[in-house]
Amino acid sequence: MIKFSKNNINPSDLNVVNKILHSGWLTHGKYTNLFENELSKFTKAKYAVTVSSCTAALHLSCLAAGFKKGDEVLVPAQTHTATAHAVEYTGAKAVFVDTENLSGNISYDKFVKKITKRTKGVIVVHMAGYPCDLKKIIKFCKQRKIKLIEDCAHALGSRVDKKHVGNFGISGCFSFYPTKQITTGEGGALVTNSKKIYQKIKILKAFGIDKDITQRKKPGEYDVKFLGLNYRMTDFQAALGYLQLKRYSSNLKRRHQIAKRYIYNFRRNKNIKYMPYSKDCSFFIFQIFTNQRNNLIKFLKEKKIQFSIHYANPLNKMTYYKKKYNLNNKSYKNAVNYSSTSISLPVYPKLKNKEVDYICKIINRFYLNEK
Template sequence: MKEIKFSKINISKEDINLVGKIIKSGWLTHGKFTKRFEDKFKKYTKSKYAVSVSSCTAGLHLSCLASGFKKGEEIIVPAQTHTATAHAVEYTGAKAVFADVNKMTGNISLKSIKKNYTKKTKGVIIVHMAGYPCDLQEIIKFCKTKKLVLLEDCAHAVGTKYKKKHVGNYGLTGSFSFYPTKQITTGEGGMVVTNDKKIFNKIKKLKAFGIDKDIKDRKKQGDYDVKFLGYNYRMTDFQAALGINQILNYKKNLEMRHALAKRYLSNLSKIKNIKCMPYSKDCSYFIFQVFCKNRDKILKQLKNLNIGVSVHYSNALPRMSYYKNKYNLNLINYKNSIEYGTENISLPVYPKLKIREVDKICKTITKLV
């Protein structure tokens, strides 16, 4: 069978030429292209500020630092997510506390946040799993009442809306990922959006060693001070250049994702032994998640048939040795997350994927289940 890839990047020849030009120019980092990409990105999400970073993980780490998380504090994160969400908390010395997720959406719920809340809780990081928006209204209300910092992990969520507003604008920050399988890519890379000027300034400094002045603001060479411990989490200019047209053209990309998701649903929603979420106009459709028993067997068969699929993610974080051993976690508390991890299959969604390829994937899966 002709191969169907799980993901295909969406970069034009012009953009590849632009990367060549930037490299030839010799100005490879903190130049005008990172600024341009930040401007276009914040225009897309309608956020006041955007800071480009070297990855979403870096963005989450800086968000945790700027929120003041530290040793002795607890931050609630979903049990079913990429390890980066929890690692970002742990880098600061604070403790990542896992909350079980909804079995179908994969999203954290207010009920499980409340269950894990203690006097030490200082914040919550939500993930819009597979691009489905979390139920933000009630989570925001709870965080306000308890004076908790809310951060959004938007790694799957370029194009995800909640009540007509782009996600990332509800928490203190929203961190996006531009890893190659994501909706837009810069190789590695990420973006932090915020509507808080103080947090913006802090993250901008934290991502570049804690240096207090941009090159353009220095009166003479080397004229800067360092008042706190910063990192080097910058995105290069040739990476940023790749992102500019992708975000400018994202509306079309998102429309195609929705058309493909609708096709998956019309093929699969009535098939016995397959479960999937109903259509949502607010979802980014980073991937199309289906759930079935015997998942691993089906994955193997799909691979043999040259159909590219993935899993997001196979092992809920409390099953990972690092967290399981460190916090002596009892897996009984993460039943939904573990079930989500063992039953999900991520089907491909990207603008170059053809409707007839979606039909072929659906026909094959229907036969296999």
């Protein structure tokens, strides 16, 4: 069986987790600071904050942006539901925008058409790690005072113009879910270059309490000025994230080798489509697009190759959103096409060259037999 995902946790990481568990200091400790500092160093963002998930990072970003009832925030129709939910938690309305044909990233032309007087923000998603074409979106947002949030759940290591993603709007939100490039079980983080946003989010992620544990003169001596949440990450999770991030450059290098190998092996296969190689992509997964998905999926299962689909339904088809906003498929043709033709193939450092070659051989053979 070739697995869709294998994490990059080492036995030595587990020794550190073990020590933390035995130390009794399990949350907001030394490793939380170390992980946040390492994230800020890696992304070159001024500030980083660990949280309990990317969903939490997105929610906090929407709160810090000030989105509220009556506001509209644009999100791509093709994304994880967390991107839109984060907007809706604040009372604002998630407005869906169709995506580009192959990248699955938000389409600038369609984004502009959805702008109204109520538009207060946009969340872009760097789908599968392919960085969005941000230039025009950034310019438009600046002119119209629209707040830009980057959903970087797939994009640890992705760049736009040599700058790490997450640095282009008010914040960038990362996920450390088990299938992601680095994992803390559940977990996430956000980066920002704004001191104001950073300070607000630090408070909002911990109940709205104004003093963290190191700033209190007496235990329990603090004030609560906002209706905050508990979105903290534990210290043993932070240690896992920190240790994996420290060696992430070799993980990322291997991802690029694997992506190049898929592209080389598929070079004569005219039945599938995929994005061209990009040195700026983090290669969370390698996606192929096919009109024969159901049969190909069956074949992959028979050959014991695991895969995934990101995502089998765009958000305009999800009952909650479809009913609430009376959505149809016509306005989201590219997103619908993307979700009905894509297959996500595995990319992770432990995936061997011979496994990549086998996956490609099976997929190429499928089309020979189909003819």
